[in-house]
Amino acid sequence: MTNVLDPTGELQPAQREQLPRVPNLVGKTVGLLDISKPRGDVFLDRLEKHLGDGGVAVRRYQKPTFTRIAPADLKFQIARECDVVIEALAD
Amino acid sequence: MSVIPDGYSGLLLVVKKDCNTCQLIETAIAELQQSRALSVISQDDPQFPAGVRDLKDDRELELSYRLNIETVPTLITCEDGVEQERLVGWLRDDWRRLTGIPSLGEYLPQFSPGCGSRTVEPGMPEKLAYRFGDTILQARRIELAEMEDVHELMFERGWSDGLPLVPPSEDRVLRMLSGTSRAPDEIVGVIPPDQVPCTVEKVAINAVMAGCKPEYLPVVLAAVEAACLDEFCMHGLLATTFFSGPIIIVNGPIIDEIGMNWSTNALGQGNRANSTIGRALQLVIRNVGGGKPGGVDRAALGQPGKIGFCFPEREHDSYWESLAVERGFRREQSTVTLFAGDGVHGIADQKSREPTSLTRSLAMTLRTVKHGKIFGASSALLIVTPEHMRVFREAGWNKARFREELDKYLTLDGAELIRGASGIAEGMPEPYAGRRLTKFAPDGLLIVHTGGSAGMWSALIGGWTATGAKGSSPVTVVIKS
Numbered sequence: 001m002t003n004v005l006d007p008t009g010e011l012q013p014a015q016r017e018q019l020p021r022v023p024n025l026v027g028k029t030v031g032l033l034d035i036s037k038p039r040g041d042v043f044l045d046r047l048e049k050h051l052g053d054g055g056v057a058v059r060r061y062q063k064p065t066f067t068r069i070a071p072a073d074l075k076f077q078i079a080r081e082c083d084v085v086i087e088a089l090a091d
Numbered sequence: 092m093s094v095i096p097d098g099y100s101g102l103l104l105v106v107k108k109d110c111n112t113c114q115l116i117e118t119a120i121a122e123l124q125q126s127r128a129l130s131v132i133s134q135d136d137p138q139f140p141a142g143v144r145d146l147k148d149d150r151e152l153e154l155s156y157r158l159n160i161e162t163v164p165t166l167i168t169c170e171d172g173v174e175q176e177r178l179v180g181w182l183r184d185d186w187r188r189l190t191g192i193p194s195l196g197e198y199l200p201q202f203s204p205g206c207g208s209r210t211v212e213p214g215m216p217e218k219l220a221y222r223f224g225d226t227i228l229q230a231r232r233i234e235l236a237e238m239e240d241v242h243e244l245m246f247e248r249g250w251s252d253g254l255p256l257v258p259p260s261e262d263r264v265l266r267m268l269s270g271t272s273r274a275p276d277e278i279v280g281v282i283p284p285d286q287v288p289c290t291v292e293k294v295a296i297n298a299v300m301a302g303c304k305p306e307y308l309p310v311v312l313a314a315v316e317a318a319c320l321d322e323f324c325m326h327g328l329l330a331t332t333f334f335s336g337p338i339i340i341v342n343g344p345i346i347d348e349i350g351m352n353w354s355t356n357a358l359g360q361g362n363r364a365n366s367t368i369g370r371a372l373q374l375v376i377r378n379v380g381g382g383k384p385g386g387v388d389r390a391a392l393g394q395p396g397k398i399g400f401c402f403p404e405r406e407h408d409s410y411w412e413s414l415a416v417e418r419g420f421r422r423e424q425s426t427v428t429l430f431a432g433d434g435v436h437g438i439a440d441q442k443s444r445e446p447t448s449l450t451r452s453l454a455m456t457l458r459t460v461k462h463g464k465i466f467g468a469s470s471a472l473l474i475v476t477p478e479h480m481r482v483f484r485e486a487g488w489n490k491a492r493f494r495e496e497l498d499k500y501l502t503l504d505g506a507e508l509i510r511g512a513s514g515i516a517e518g519m520p521e522p523y524a525g526r527r528l529t530k531f532a533p534d535g536l537l538i539v540h541t542g543g544s545a546g547m548w549s550a551l552i553g554g555w556t557a558t559g560a561k562g563s564s565p566v567t568v569v570i571k572s
Contacts, residue, residue, distance in 0.1 A: 003232050004232075004233050004244075004245075004260055005232060005296050007300060007374070008381075009282070009285055009378070009381060010230070010231055011285060011381070065560070065562065067330075067331075067561065068321075068324060068327055069326060
């Protein structure tokens with residue numbers, strides 16, 4: 001009988017339920033996360049204006065660089081301050 | 092577990108039938124058991140030696156392994172359950188002294204060397220260490236059904252980069268681990284993109300699959316360690332749509348110790364160490380980190396070097412200090428330097444016989460990294476071959492002089508480089524128009540000497556678009572044994 005050893009990380013991800021979707025944005029705070037790719041700000045400026053015109057509260061955030069994962073503190077801050085987050089990829 | 096029974100006083104003898112010396116001393120063994128307590132452990136035949144009253148069948152080799160036997164016959168004296176002394180092979184006088192029988196082996200020759208114990212047959216130490224030893228491997232075992240093809244299984248499970256793999260059996264992984272003194276459960280780094288802490292054992296499993304020999308493992312471990320450093324930014328390098336991947340440059344005595352190729356076709360195929368070390372790193376990222384093309388690896392095209400890209404510097408006849416020495420390490424230290432780079436772009440110059448001409452020539456191609464009009468934050472690896480190096484050596488230009496001269500030809504007026512200049516939309520932002528700009532970031536250009544002695548070519552390997560604090564910086568790590 002042949003045996004081989006598992007070369008993978010043997011991850012067993014925890015199953016998490018998706019949070020309930022918000023029915024609309026009335027009275028909610030929307031976070032706009034710029035990942036620091038060129039022209040991401042152009043896209044997010046338009047979104048901010050659009051949301052603002054609809055009376056939605058908006059907060060802006062930025063990752064230091066698009067090449068690294070978001071710092072844990074930033075993720076925590078967004079989760080604490082916002083109901084919804086929109087992340088912009090751009091170039 | 093002790094093999095010697097509690098309180099046992101007497102002799103232990105380990106033999107195998109397939110050993111001329113063991114057969115030769117069969118009569119002496121018979122003599123021994125007349126006057127001394129004797130227990131014989133037979134490695135290959137439970138009927139040999141004939142007539143022994145206390146004969147232990149050790150075809151499974153557990154007793155021999157636990158007694159750490161390397162040669163047969165081995166004679167061990169025991170007092171009260173504790174080993175006192177051991178003899179290897181047949182030495183008549185020593186056997187007489189040790190057994191206290193002055194006439195032992197009267198008709199035998201004075202000396203006959205022993206044979207290798209079955210415990211040291213090729214592949215056996217690892218098998219026995221796995222079955223009976225203390226090394227505990229943590230990785231999950233995957234059992235194959237009788238009709239299952241291990242090679243197909245590895246493809247189906249997604250472990251392969253597209254090429255066949257060596258099956259990571261327990262004995263191969265244990266043999267691989269013998270290449271390092273580091274403990275199998277030591278954490279080498281946290282592997283992106285899944286951020287998985289990676290043990291020495293997991294690196295060894297992937298190194299087996301890549302085709303590495305155990306002596307390459309320290310280089311692979313150093314490469315994995317380097318790839319996990321924050322400055323190298325392996326996560327972003329994996330995720331990029333650009334061509335880049337990790338390129339490993341090896342420096343120091345380990346190059347020749349493990350037989351790497353720094354000569355003809357140094358960047359090409361054909362040398363096991365060059366070809367498998369880089370592959371092992373990529374397999375760790377793929378399998379441990381979960382980084383796969385089409386998943387987090389978003390390369391638009393990629394390039395063949397992403398299977399694995401590793402080569403050594405040609406140090407022994409270089410006129411310039413090596414990459415590692417330039418980066419602050421000692422010549423006698425073995426290191427890996429990781430660079431986030433692309434494929435190889437050849438530079439031909441067969442006419443330049445003086446250094447200024449050759450430098451201008453190289454600068455012309457170096458300017459094109461990323462784009463000929465993007466200056467200031469680029470990185471590249473310039474590989475100078477022996478025939479081009481000769482031009483600098485004959486002119487007495489050291490590496491620092493070359494760098495200084497090169498910068499002159501890679502510093503241009505911003506007006507030539509801004510967006511729209513030369514009718515090309517790509518380029519530097521408008522505000523740079525009044526400034527002088529240098530092509531490479533400080534520390535952005537790595538220079539390495541390697542390759543065969545014929546051919547007036549050098550090579551450019553362009554760096555990833557994201558350099559420095561915003562992306563990747565080259566990293567150098569010392570290789571631990």
